[in-house]
Amino acid sequence: MSFTAQLLRGVRVTLVLWLLTVVVVTLPMLGLARVVAPDAASGSVLRIGDQVVGSRLIGQPFSSARYMQGRPAGGANLAPSNPELAKRVAEAASRWELAGVSQPASDLLMDSASGVDPHISLAAARQQLPRLARERQVPIAELERLLRQHQEGPLRLQAIEPVVNVLTFNMALDRLRPR
Amino acid sequence: MEPDGDVVYVIWQLRPQRQCAEAELVGTVSYARMLPWLLAAVALAAVVLMAPLLGRHLFEVFDGRPQPAWDRWLNPIEDALLRWIGDAGRSAESAAGYLAPLLISNALFALPPLGLLLLQPGWLNPQGFGGLRWDLALHTTISFLTNADQQHLIPEQSLGNLAQLGAMQFLMFVSAGTGLAVGFAVIRGLSGRQIGNFHCDLLRSLTRVLIPGSLLLALFLLVCGVPMTLAPPLEISTLDGGRQLLPRGPIALFEAIKQLGENGGGFVGANSAHPYENPTLLTNLVSTWAMLIIPAATIDAFGRFVGNRRQSNLLLALVFGLLLIGAVVAMAAEQAGNPVLSSWLSGPNLQGKEVRFGAPLTGLWSVVTTGTMTGAVNGMIDATMPPTILITLFNLFLQVVFGGQGTGVAYLLVFVLLAVFLTGLMVGRTPEFLGRKVEKAQVVWASLILLIHPVFVLIPAALTLAGGDTLAGISNPGPHGISQVVYEYASAAANNGSGLEGLGDNTPWWNLTTSLSLLGGRYLPIAALLALADGIRRKPALEPSPGTLRTDTALFTGVTAVVLVILGALTFFPVLALGPIAEALTLVA
Numbered sequence: 001m002s003f004t005a006q007l008l009r010g011v012r013v014t015l016v017l018w019l020l021t022v023v024v025v026t027l028p029m030l031g032l033a034r035v036v037a038p039d040a041a042s043g044s045v046l047r048i049g050d051q052v053v054g055s056r057l058i059g060q061p062f063s064s065a066r067y068m069q070g071r072p073a074g075g076a077n078l079a080p081s082n083p084e085l086a087k088r089v090a091e092a093a094s095r096w097e098l099a100g101v102s103q104p105a106s107d108l109l110m111d112s113a114s115g116v117d118p119h120i121s122l123a124a125a126r127q128q129l130p131r132l133a134r135e136r137q138v139p140i141a142e143l144e145r146l147l148r149q150h151q152e153g154p155l156r157l158q159a160i161e162p163v164v165n166v167l168t169f170n171m172a173l174d175r176l177r178p179r
Numbered sequence: 180m181e182p183d184g185d186v187v188y189v190i191w192q193l194r195p196q197r198q199c200a201e202a203e204l205v206g207t208v209s210y211a212r213m214l215p216w217l218l219a220a221v222a223l224a225a226v227v228l229m230a231p232l233l234g235r236h237l238f239e240v241f242d243g244r245p246q247p248a249w250d251r252w253l254n255p256i257e258d259a260l261l262r263w264i265g266d267a268g269r270s271a272e273s274a275a276g277y278l279a280p281l282l283i284s285n286a287l288f289a290l291p292p293l294g295l296l297l298l299q300p301g302w303l304n305p306q307g308f309g310g311l312r313w314d315l316a317l318h319t320t321i322s323f324l325t326n327a328d329q330q331h332l333i334p335e336q337s338l339g340n341l342a343q344l345g346a347m348q349f350l351m352f353v354s355a356g357t358g359l360a361v362g363f364a365v366i367r368g369l370s371g372r373q374i375g376n377f378h379c380d381l382l383r384s385l386t387r388v389l390i391p392g393s394l395l396l397a398l399f400l401l402v403c404g405v406p407m408t409l410a411p412p413l414e415i416s417t418l419d420g421g422r423q424l425l426p427r428g429p430i431a432l433f434e435a436i437k438q439l440g441e442n443g444g445g446f447v448g449a450n451s452a453h454p455y456e457n458p459t460l461l462t463n464l465v466s467t468w469a470m471l472i473i474p475a476a477t478i479d480a481f482g483r484f485v486g487n488r489r490q491s492n493l494l495l496a497l498v499f500g501l502l503l504i505g506a507v508v509a510m511a512a513e514q515a516g517n518p519v520l521s522s523w524l525s526g527p528n529l530q531g532k533e534v535r536f537g538a539p540l541t542g543l544w545s546v547v548t549t550g551t552m553t554g555a556v557n558g559m560i561d562a563t564m565p566p567t568i569l570i571t572l573f574n575l576f577l578q579v580v581f582g583g584q585g586t587g588v589a590y591l592l593v594f595v596l597l598a599v600f601l602t603g604l605m606v607g608r609t610p611e612f613l614g615r616k617v618e619k620a621q622v623v624w625a626s627l628i629l630l631i632h633p634v635f636v637l638i639p640a641a642l643t644l645a646g647g648d649t650l651a652g653i654s655n656p657g658p659h660g661i662s663q664v665v666y667e668y669a670s671a672a673a674n675n676g677s678g679l680e681g682l683g684d685n686t687p688w689w690n691l692t693t694s695l696s697l698l699g700g701r702y703l704p705i706a707a708l709l710a711l712a713d714g715i716r717r718k719p720a721l722e723p724s725p726g727t728l729r730t731d732t733a734l735f736t737g738v739t740a741v742v743l744v745i746l747g748a749l750t751f752f753p754v755l756a757l758g759p760i761a762e763a764l765t766l767v768a
Contacts, residue, residue, distance in 0.1 A: 006279060008265070009378075012263060017385065021385065042408045043408065043413065062418070076530070077655075080565070104524075113533050114533060157464070160460055
């Protein structure tokens with residue numbers, strides 16, 4: 001078989017497989033997604049009214065004291081031996097100390113991998129309740145109740161330990177009426 | 180209210196956040212610590228249990244056996260496509276006859292993606308991303324073509340959906356298919372069969388394995404929350420007044436072939452750590468399983484080809500044992516945490532990890548993703564403890580802890596061949612494997628295959644380290660920096676694609692040198708493997724005699740393990756000592 005003939009055959013193979021693996025496979029999957037799980041397919045977005053304010057799956061940065069805060073981000077690639085890591089953790093610990101949390105849970109001190117970890121551990125969430133109760137003028141028991149509503153965990157294979165979805169919790173906080 | 184609330188809530192409340200008086204609750208506390216180990220065991224057991232089912236399917240597909248349920252639908256389609264391609268479907272006469280269409284088609288596969296990445300037209304590209312710099316486009320194309328999926332770019336900040344689908348997803352399917360084709364061509368040769376037809380193998384690996392598997396997995400991921408849409412990424416105002424981009428897209432299918440095909444290239448930069456790629460503990464476990472199932476089934480299928488399941492089960496046990504040792508080391512290291520941080524916190528190493536997976540299961544993933552040549556990550560390997568990095572590097576050096584799609588089993592059989600040769604020398608018997616003599620030509624090919632890897636890892640790593648920190652782009656000082664550089668080339672040459680991602684690797688130097696390692700680590704071994712298998716196929720089959728050394732025994736499998744570690748890993752031992760071992764010592768010092 002001549003080289004030109006082989007080349008021509010290769011071009012045909014490329015064309016066929018490109019159509020197969022890009023178009024033929026993707027289109028039915030897109031269609032199926034709209035039928036089977038339209039909410040998940042379009043990114044599990046959360047709305048307030050008509051306004052998209054986020055996704056149930058994606059964590060948001062919170063800095064205001066009126067909101068529960070999620071995990072830090074930005075140093076995910078710091079090696080265990082890198083002095084920058086210890087510095088960063090120490091800084092985070094002293095920031096939490098100033099905010100009234102003397103021994104913050106470790107997930108509040110170590111960076112998430114994605115930068116948008118939607119969760120914090122239950123311990124990390126409970127440490128923030130006194131501050132939120134103060135800022136929002138709501139009884140802590142009510143916040144405890146809210147915490148349970150926004151908890152995800154191992155029983156439904158959502159997370160390896162009980163965790164709290166910070167964004168949905170904060171949206172619920174905004175819906176609470178201060179007393 | 181979440182139904183899983185109360186029980187677990189109570190148990191976890193008991194977890195000692197600090198060492199307080201909860202001694203009587205040790206039983207409950209250890210339940211929380213044991214859960215990741217239990218789930219890891221379940222995921223791995225599912226691989227073992229399902230490998231024979233898929234192994235049988237692979238055997239039928241690649242040995243051309245009738246599969247009535249599939250043939251009815253697929254035979255007419257496959258036949259029509261082959262006819263249109265212009266291939267009569269006859270088996271190649273020689274290794275070169277199989278290799279030539281492989282190389283030609285792979286070279287041509289690179290062209291549409293390269294064009295898309297260089298030009299990035301506006302269609303399905305609502306954010307209007309422009310073309311990539313030439314060296315980055317070249318590296319990205321080559322790394323996806325070679326089934327490695329090393330990424331020196333942040334996809335959600337540089338690629339529109341047309342490039343994601345038309346370049347990345349396309350290459351993920353065909354590179355995995357090419358790997359499977361090679362794996363089964365080698366198995367055919369070793370079992371004395373005709374070597375096969377490349378186009379036929381590639382097509383059938385797609386129509387009967389990768390596409391149906393990916394569709395099923397994609398559907399599952401979708402239901403668990405992974406997006407699947409062509410709607411543009413959403414730019415939103417966050418609750419606290421910031422801006423955020425939600426990088427949604429046709430992720431579910433992308434993710435499925437990424438895991439099943441041992442590709443590993445993320446739709447977003449954070450890869451499987453990102454909640455859109457891997458939203459829950461369940462998707463994490465299934466994705467871990469998905470990396471292992473095809474390579475495990477390929478070993479099982481090998482046993483069916485040679486009519487000796489005992490042989491393949493022993494090999495499976497060998498590889499699984501290596502994986503388990505690595506998994507235990509990494510999971511324990513991540514669970515134990517970082518001693519340097521003990522002034523501020525205690526407990527597992529959550530740096531660069533997601534709380535929904537936790538530290539041990541991120542350790543498990545890191546071992547599985549480097550053992551199989553997937554290279555996807557659910558947490559940053561750069562931030563893992565030195566023992567975990569040691570295991571990941573060890574896996575990248577060895578290339579057989581399941582190994583690449585199709586190619587992993589081929590490498591494993593090369594090691595078996597060398598073990599046959601060595602034991603043959605030791606006991607003075609004629610080395611035979613599967614009833615055929617192992618002679619000089621085979622040993623030369625096998626040695627070459629083993630030498631390619633260190634050449635494409637150690638030489639460029641040495642050059643880069645000699646060039647200084649600016650050239651190397653090291654982000655973590657000390658021994659860890661050496662690990663970063665060596666890892667990048669080992670990952671490229673092994674066609675893995677993961678990285679110690681703090682490394683500043685989007686430079687012409689890194690893009691071009693890793694491209695060489697990617698190509699050298701892919702096509703040279705493929706050529707040598709096919710030549711080796713074709714050579715064995717041509718030898719006469721021998722009847723087993725009392726003098727024949729049996730290879731399907733536990734003893735011989737043990738010898739193979741020793742050969743693996745000595746030949747595969749000892750070459751790299753100095754590097755392990757300078758990198759992770761030295762780093763481990765600095766942590767305890």
